[in-house]
Amino acid sequence: MGLPWRGYPREWLVLLLVALAAFGPVYADGWPDISRLALTQAIVDDHTVRIDRFASQTGDKAVYRGHFYTDKAPGISFLAVVPFAVFRAAGVVVPPKSANGVWYVPRSLWLFRLLTGGLFFLLGTFVVGRVAEGLRPGTGALSAATFGVGTMALPLAATVFGHIPAGVLCLAAFLCLWQPGRRLDVAAGACAGLAVLVEYQGVVIVAILLCYLLATRRSAAAALRFVAGGVPAALALGAYDWAAFGSPAPPSRSSSTRTCSGSAFRTGTRSGRSRSIRSAG
Template sequence: MNFAKYRQGRISPDFAWVFSLFSVLLLCYVYFFPRWADPNQNSRLDMVFAVVEDGTFQIDKYVANTVDYAKVGEHYYSDKAPGAAFLGIPLYAALRPLLETPLIGALTTRLESHRAFASTLRAEGTGVSAQKVRFAIVQVYLSFFVSALPTAALAALLFLWLRAVTPLAQPRAVIALGYGLATPVFAYANAFYGHQLAAFLLFLAFFLLARAPAQVGAMRACLVGLLLGYAFITEYPVALMAAPIGLYGLYQFWRRQQRAPFFWLVVGGAIVAAGWMAYNTAIFGGPLELGYSRSELWTEQHHTGFMSLTAPTLDAVWGITFSPFRGLFLLSPWLLWAPPGFALWRRSGVLRAEWWLTLAVVVGMFLFNASSSMWWGGFAVGPRYLLPMLPFLALPTAFVLVAWGEQLWLRLTLALSLLWSLVAVWSMTLAEQAFPSDALRNPWAEHVLPNWAVGNIARNFGTVLGLEGVWSLTPLMLLLALAAVAWRWLVPLQPREALFSKEGRSSLEIEAESGNRLMELNK
């Protein structure tokens, strides 16, 4: 950042907020390493290794480290949606030459004799080896690009989109930080899963449509199609989100009386679909054949109903909302402000199309999760199938802050709910070296408390520095404290009257008029 220009008011204050939010979130994500021996992540990693090392999609050489595989004939393949692994292939190919240096041997030797690192290994495990270290390095590297960066960028986009609701940066930052650090998103932000990549792609598509200029160009429309298509091949259930976002785009084009963007949006999606169908045909024998149909794990669930979907059940509804097992609102009670936020948003009369889209996305994904025969998602922190829709669930909370933000009771209850969410999410995410097992019906009593009591904390950079247990969090706390001090120095530099220029506003911002109508309703 050019601080001289910033002080002169030549750089938007929003840039400082975005830069700071992105940096703090990325620091918190990458400080903690992805879980080793995670079958879900390993399934994708195996595919990356097989393609780069052996020139094949067959993961026969690596399949022993996962149970998430598809068997076709005598060969094994990843049964996961391939989007995250497709991105990982060129990334690993670029990294591979560096791994042929003596670095691996030196690092392996250090870890073998590293007391703090050894304390995180299971006694019944097989210890540290060069191959394991290489695998872990690649996992950390790929998770950074495929999950951590997109998640931090998504929170920044959330902050920018909320400009349409309020010009004030503070409430928008609260929501962006709440999303990034006080929801189950934090647990998966630096893991080689597909949820957060899909969430970023979907929200970016939504952002590009909402902030589109009066004349939508072919490149933007095609990019939106590519984003929606790639989100689908990264996590198949997000079809329930991609479809409403696509319809929202068509509505935007229709309202502008433009036909060409519709064509280019379809072209973008078709390009991704063609590549995905070719992959399915080559591996599983048909363009719409999925790896899950050949999976040897959870076969009963996969063949229940339509692709494991039946009808919503009370057990699932309770399980993904308030249960100690996987309850979202027990982990992140601040999201309970979303329902009144939806009501206030509707009452405000602004952003009607966006209101309908957000409601459709939230309800659709909730019904999907409640209808799944495997709604708990295996080893997990919270209901992980809901992760892609969480940024949309966070949007309505901005209307609560705009309408009631000056009232003391709202500030206190919101602060307390955010504090609980932060403590709950971090304590469950960081307990032990794996996410809570689905065999534990109360992970708080059976997983979180026992592991924190003995200092069994997820591996992190503090561990590498030789710090054990809770003390391994000390460097992160110091870095965050320094960031807070730096931010206190930056905040006074922001000219309040220059929060937002009226030039170059998108149609979204013009329609919303910065939430003024909502505030008028609640005076």
């Protein structure tokens, strides 16, 4: 069976309306924003993976041998490096080099949210609609709209959280495995590897996808192609973890300085008293 994939009437309008609904709210900066974008800014400005100069501004951090690092998988931070470097070179969007991070400028933070989690959110909405229309004609628009504004994807759309990007990449990996093919097996592995680069917990879904592949195809060669596709992302992740923590394995939670089970979104002003809302990050 081929991959179900079909456009539907007014597809562009559905995507536009979903984008307007999702990207309209501008949330206050939170620990996940600072933790991930601090790594981006440290790579571009300081040529290091240490976030020491921003460490006091976030609780989402890990400490190793007296230096601070993000406790997140680095994929989102890597994704933001190129636009950050371009904006820095052009002298627009990002603030001048200083102790302050890009998150201090609300419009800049909003833009980087759109360029990371926002792009994957729109991609996910597009894919869900196309696949639904391919499976059952007439359901594409409703499925895309439901995913975009009727699920937890909506509040996570304009954020730098890794949930949406990792989920969309895992969905792409599954769709690549839908139809047998050597190149598709490799592509599925590549998407799966990138999902883990974005969110460490994605490895659980990757394991499920590998089991699905073995159960449906019963082919060791297909499984090897899947694994091979994920090697570049695994090497990138291992290189980062080695540079930061002296080991190719990700840091354990025991190395994190977080004092609560969730991440904080601050409301109010930096100079005044602020309230915190707990959110999984």
